[in-house]
Amino acid sequence: NNIRQVNNMEINFKRHNFIKDANTLSKFDTKNLKLEKGYLVNIDKNHMGEVVSPIVNTLEFPKCTCSWSAITNEIDTIEVFIQIRVGEVWSDFFTYGLWGLGKDNFYYNQECDCAKIDVDEVIAKNGKANAFRFKCELYNNAKLDLVCVSLKLDDYKTHVNCKYLPSTLQYDVPKLNQNMVPVIGHEMCSATTSAMLLKFMGMDFSDKDSEFEHRYVAKLVADPGHNSPTYGNWVYNTAAMSSFGFTSYVARVYSWEELKYHLAKIGPVGLSIKGDTGLYKTGGHLLVVKGYKVLDGITYVTCNDPNINSRFGEGLFVEYDYPLETFMSFSRGVIYVIKK
Numbered sequence: 001n002n003i004r005q006v007n008n009m010e011i012n013f014k015r016h017n018f019i020k021d022a023n024t025l026s027k028f029d030t031k032n033l034k035l036e037k038g039y040l041v042n043i044d045k046n047h048m049g050e051v052v053s054p055i056v057n058t059l060e061f062p063k064c065t066c067s068w069s070a071i072t073n074e075i076d077t078i079e080v081f082i083q084i085r086v087g088e089v090w091s092d093f094f095t096y097g098l099w100g101l102g103k104d105n106f107y108y109n110q111e112c113d114c115a116k117i118d119v120d121e122v123i124a125k126n127g128k129a130n131a132f133r134f135k136c137e138l139y140n141n142a143k144l145d146l147v148c149v150s151l152k153l154d155d156y157k158t159h160v161n162c163k164y165l166p167s168t169l170q171y172d173v174p175k176l177n178q179n180m181v182p183v184i185g186h187e188m189c190s191a192t193t194s195a196m197l198l199k200f201m202g203m204d205f206s207d208k209d210s211e212f213e214h215r216y217v218a219k220l221v222a223d224p225g226h227n228s229p230t231y232g233n234w235v236y237n238t239a240a241m242s243s244f245g246f247t248s249y250v251a252r253v254y255s256w257e258e259l260k261y262h263l264a265k266i267g268p269v270g271l272s273i274k275g276d277t278g279l280y281k282t283g284g285h286l287l288v289v290k291g292y293k294v295l296d297g298i299t300y301v302t303c304n305d306p307n308i309n310s311r312f313g314e315g316l317f318v319e320y321d322y323p324l325e326t327f328m329s330f331s332r333g334v335i336y337v338i339k340k
Contacts (some may be wrong), residue, residue, distance in 0.1 A: 009054040010131075016156065017251045018056060018132075018149040025051050025136075025147060039071070039143035049138040053147075055085075060128040061151040063121045065334075067235045067250040068136065069145040069242035072100040076141040082149065084115050085131040086124045091115035093135065094122055096235055097225065100142070101243035105236060106225030119226050120234040120250070121152075145242060148249040150334070160257040165264040170291035170302060173268050174199040175318035176214045178306040184218060190232040190286040191218035192306035193270040194241055197288060197338050200268060201246055214306075232286065234272065234334060241338050248338040256328060259335070260292060270336030271303075278326050279312045286336075292324075299324040 009029075020028075026035045032049040033040050042049040066082040077100035081093040094117040097107030110117045115124050122132075132149055176199075178185045178192040195205070195214035209216040220240045223233040234250045241248035253259045262269060268290040274282060288304035300321035308320050 010057055011054050012057045014059055016059075016151045016153055016158070016254060018058075018151070019146065019249070019251070020053075020148075021146045022144055025053075025144065028053050033138065036143075039145055040138070041141070041143050042138055045140055050135060051144070052135045053133045055131055055133050056149070057131045058129075058151060059153055059156070060130050061124070061153055062128050063123040063152045064129070064132060065121050065150045065152075065234060065250050066096070066132075066134055066147070067150070067238050068147050069238070069247045069249050070138075071143040071145070071245060072239075072243050074100050074103040075139075076100060076143075077103065077139045078142045078144065079137045079139075080147070081135040081137075082117075082122055083133055084122055084124060084129040086114040086127050086129050089114045091122075098139075099236070099239055101220060101240060104224065106223055106229070108225045119223070119230065120236075145247055146249060148251060150250055150252045152252065153254070156254055158254040158258040160255065160261045162257050162260050162264075165260060168291075168293045169264055170293070171200065171263075171268045173197070173288055173290045173304050175304055176306060177309055177318055178214065179309055181212045181215050181218075184215070184231070188214065188218045188231045189306050190234070190237050190270070191221050193286040193288050193304075194221060194237045194336065196304055196306070197268065197270060197336065198241055198244065198246075201244075201338060201340070203244060232284070234336070237270070238336050238338075241336070246338050246340060248336065251335050251337050252333050253335055254333060256324060259289065259331075262335070262337075263289065263291065266337070266339050269338075272332040272334040273330045274332050275330035276326075277305075277322065277330055279308065279320070282307075282330075289335075293321070301327040303327075 022040045029052040079098045083093045092112040094110045192214040195217040205213040205216045221237045222229040238248040291302040
């Protein structure tokens with residue numbers, strides 16, 4: 001895999017989202033990189049820069065996702081690799097492919113004796129993993145902002161103090177419906193979710209597609225290496241959003257309190273769901289979580305669900321309040337984070 005020998009420095013991490021910004025990454029094992037205006041950038045633009053993390057010892061996990069936040073384009077690109085340890089055996093370094101906003105980004109599922117990468121998740125085989133390390137390669141003028149390794153943990157729950165959070169919270173996130181887009185509409189819930197988040201952050205893509213802005217975003221997040229292509233690659237969605245200068249990455253939350261705190265302190269998120277929503281059943285879907293409220297003692301979670309239109313009821317269009325109990329039953333706890 002062309003991975004240079006890394007040192008054996010180790011650190012311990014006992015939570016679920018290992019998030020390191022450029023300042024911290026600059027203290028890892030680096031080559032041809034410098035810290036500049038909050039980003040890691042190449043010192044010599046004619047040569048590749050790289051950062052390799054130490055070995056990170058963790059709670060045991062069956063799977064994880066590695067995502068990054070970086071400013072890229074078709075020429076200024078990044079390639080991110082991750083390796084996990086199952087028992088005492090290290091997997092190969094798996095790559096998410098050479099990535100740049102606007103280029104033809106793709107990679108394929110990879111596998112070794114102890115692990116595999118399946119679209120956006122690295123999965124341990126015949127046991128659980130207990131450590132990981134990652135590597136990022138930067139080309140030309142790519143700017144690395146952050147790396148997040150998000151762990152899927154069993155029998156795990158977070159406890160967050162929400163005592164001083166507002167009882168009602170609503171963000172004005174623009175509403176986009178995936179089903180209005182011809183041909184690919186039924187496949188682009190994730191891209192539509194990302195488009196809504198980007199528009200909330202002030203982006204406008206009407207000059208790229210005057211009819212359906214989210215169709216243009218779908219081209220940016222497309223992963224032709226999976227399902228020719230898939231628009232639902234979690235990592236490619238946040239990588240695309242970050243390339244517009246936002247901090248964006250894939251994370252996991254393990255309680256309503258943790259998500260509520262994120263909504264109040266940071267902002268709306270994309271959320272991966274699976275199951276029965278009360279309106280429809282899904283084997284996998286993305287929507288925007290944009291607030292919450294309490295009515296008659298019942299908490300409702302306000303979402304922009306790109307699948308909802310009038311076929312579920314007169315006047316329904318994207319925005320919907322899910323009862324908290326129903327919401328928690330279909331939430332997978334995987335979120336798209338975006339912030340300035």
